[in-house]
Amino acid sequence: MSAVHARRTTVATLLGRPVLRKDGSSAGRIAEFLFRGLQSTTHVYALVLTRNGRFRGSEAVTVRTEHLHLQADASMLVAEDYTPEPLVEDATSVLLERDVLDQQIIDVHGHKVVRVNDVDLVWECEDGRACDLRIAEVEVGMRGAMRRLLHGLPPAAVESVAHRFMPRVIPWEFVDLIDRDPARRVRLTVEQDRLSKMHPSDIADILEDLAPAERDAIFKSLDEEVAAEALEEIEPKLQRSLLEHMESSRVADIVEEMDPAAAADLLSELPEERSDAILRQMEPEERQDVEELLEFAEDVAAGMMTSDLVALPEGSTVASAVQALRDFEGDVETVTEIFITNAHGGLCGVVNLARLLLASADTPLREVQEERIHCCRVDMTAKQIAEQFDKYNLRSLAVVDEQGKLEGVIYAEHVIALLREER
Incomplete structure (x- = not known):
């Protein structure tokens, strides 16, 4: 042989x-x-x-x-x-x-x-x-x-x-051709299971370092959820560049997966005609959430908040809260508290997830809610909000209207992102 x-x-x-x-x-x-x-x-x-x-x-x-x-x-x-x-x-x-x-x-x-x-x-x-x-x-x-x-x-x-x-x-084995663009670029094959394990910030950094042809091809290869997470980490100028030549229906699919506040910020940076075309392609519920946020300035609470939150009516138990978390379609990693509302939608309690996990299933939420409720009005300025987070060491801050109705929540990452932009 x-x-x-x-x-x-x-x-x-x-x-x-x-x-x-x-x-x-x-x-x-x-x-x-x-x-x-x-x-x-x-x-x-x-x-x-x-x-x-x-x-x-x-x-x-x-x-x-x-x-x-x-x-x-x-x-x-x-x-x-x-x-x-x-x-x-x-x-x-x-x-x-x-x-x-x-x-x-x-x-x-x-x-x-x-x-x-x-x-x-x-x-x-x-x-x-x-x-x-x-x-x-x-x-x-x-x-x-x-x-x-x-x-x-x-x-x-x-x-x-x-x-x-x-x-x-x-x-x-990790190298493959990008979808046949004229420049015949080469990239790593990033399978969806590999890509899903990468932090969105890492994907954003990679996209920012690539030349336009490679950047567009990589971004178009991402599924909607991964693309949405990465897009939230990218600066506005590059966001516009990535979406410029994409079909409005495809952009709408990505925007629907974004945090509503981030989606509103993105659409506000686009030309009005382009933004309207994307909104028309979105599902009614997601479109309504984003359109409501588009009405507010970015540097006040209503413009910073997201409507992706978990809220339950008074009388709910720990078991129902756990089920609500399982059914939550937003980014569950951002959720730090569950909110309790009355029959009119007014905020009347906040439950920390740690307390929720330590309580038995049949425990009423009111028995494990926080002693104090921290919230702000929809017109509170970004500077005032940052001071609240710093003073009380908050993970999130509920946003309410003039009648005390729960409108949304601001998470610490939203404040950090805004402060980073102002530096």
Whole structure:
């Protein structure tokens, strides 16, 4: 049984290297690496050869890797029993030097955007047989950059310098093409389960670092809930840019998943015609919540509050409160208290979640409610609200109208976000 030998190399190392025919004459120099995404996840389909090793589509020919043999000392590639074929690209074609090197991709582990400096390859050869060239990783650190910088020097000298730097690689299995935009960008494949585990702030930071083409393609690939959470963390100018070319119906689906206060802030930054078009596409209940908030200035309580809260009538028990939390369709992570209202919708009690969890199911909510109720009027200014949060160390602050009817709630994160904008 033939032994399989694996030897590692890189795109930068092989570019410009000669490929010989079986009789020792030159078949050309390596100018590119043809990868067909739908045929294999890692296999390089063919090497692209030219006379001078520089890529010119009209003069390029391809040699499929099954016709190549790596010499024992790995110093030379030999093309055996092959017929040169013209380079033909299709919708799945990727040329590694052109389409991958120097492109920006997302490092999901580091939660940042990085640049591809090299692509690591593995030659897998059986004794006396042709080789298979496999893509292993993309190099995003200084090791790959040094190979590119010192290209043309003796390979041993280049590797000696490059290996002084720690490798920073991303497995090829995480790399995929963005939806066919003209620039043929490359990004990390971010599956929904991976993406859902990333913090919205991390996704926002990544989007802010990307060029417009990559940014739009990544954002359009997100599901509505993840897109909504990320959008809340992005500055208004970039929000407008991301939504500019999207269908109003798709934007409406995203806005419906946003906190109503954040959705109102977003729509208030858009042209009125665009904002109205999005509102018309929204479900009636979500549209009403947002439209009510759009009537108020952003720097007063009514403009800062959200209507996403959990409120129960007097006489409710702990069991009914727990069920209300389970049925809550808003962002449950923001909920810190449950509010108690009377028959007229007036605020008459607040229950901390910690007390709720410690009480038995049949306990009336009034027995575990806070001794004091902190609330503010709809016209209280942002500065006054911030002072309330600071003075009483609040997690949330109920907002009521002139008659004491519960209108919404302001969470600490809303105050922090506003103070950050004012800095």
